[in-house]
Amino acid sequence: MLQKTPMLAALAVVLALPTLAQADEVAVAVAANFTAPMQKIAAEFEKDTGHKAMLAFGATGKFYAQINNGAPFEVLLSADDETPAKLEKEQAAVAGSRFTYAIGKLVLWSAKPGYVDDKGEVLSKGDFTHLSMANPKTAPYGQAAMETLGKLKLLPALQPKLVLGENITQAYQFAATGNAQLGFVALSQVYADGKLTSGSVWRVPASLYSPIRQDAVLLNKGQNKPAPQALLTYLKGAKAKAIIQSYGYDLP
Structure with missing residues (x-):
């Protein structure tokens, strides 16, 4: 039994290598109102997927200007639905990737x-x-x-x-x-x-007031990268939705 222990340990390391190799970072521009829930979601996302979400918080309008000026964001979590739609139309975001993640x-x-x-x-x-x-x-x-x-x-x-x-x-x-x-x-x-x-x-x-439909969108810099797409998928999952609702948001 003692002789097998090093082999089992080595096997565990080998099995873990593909997961570690695939783990990546995603740069996310997050509407300021979503700060607390997104910090929680990011922590769970990293635990569950190995990917790390690098979060920046601010006003949606300012993020729009920064994205157009070449900021390295890969995902936008907007405080409205107009800005992501505009970015899609202007071909700064991936067509068809937009969805409502919360209603403020x-x-x-x-x-x-x-x-x-x-x-x-x-x-x-x-x-x-x-x-x-x-x-x-x-x-x-x-x-x-x-x-x-x-x-x-x-x-x-x-x-x-x-x-x-x-x-x-x-x-x-x-x-x-x-x-x-x-x-x-x-x-x-x-x-x-x-x-x-x-x-x-x-x-x-x-x-x-008009409904505050908050949309997420995959930006061009995140296209064909696993971490940004994994984050958007994660936001649609049960764990993220439960966190979103716990902060008083409605779900679409």
Whole structure:
């Protein structure tokens, strides 16, 4: 028995070699609202496949510009469905690779418990100094926030109080630090494992903004590479979907 042990160990190493040889990295541009779930998904993806996802987080509009300027991203996880469609049309992404991986939800949030009521009436009272949101020119959640204020007919009154973050992460940080008493943020930033993580929140009714369909797409730099395609397949799997839902997203 003792003589067989080294042989078995050697055999185990040999059997592991093909997996290690195939393991690769994939450069992923990730919409800022999807930071927490994607960090979890990336860890599980690496455990399950051996591939490592190298993640960059930011505003979808900025990623679009960077991709057009030759940034080395292989996969885009967008905060909308328009940007991936545009990249496909412009032949910067692989045709037919696009799909919706999550449907985002907008919320009004304050770091202060009890400050935001469950109907969002705190907005019309106006007894706050600053309201943060992501830049609507580059961030879909910012566009959704502007749409909401427009439909509520509150935009003219609240315009002077708006503080724009470069992306949804910065909008959240303004509210989390108290520099803004309120912030329009993604539900996923204040929600995990089926519950609110801190502060107080109003879930903005879906009727007040266009659906935030978040699409993934394989970029040209990822074409014919195993790791990018494996990641996109993994996002459609049960484990990734469970993580996505745990952060308050809907699935398509």
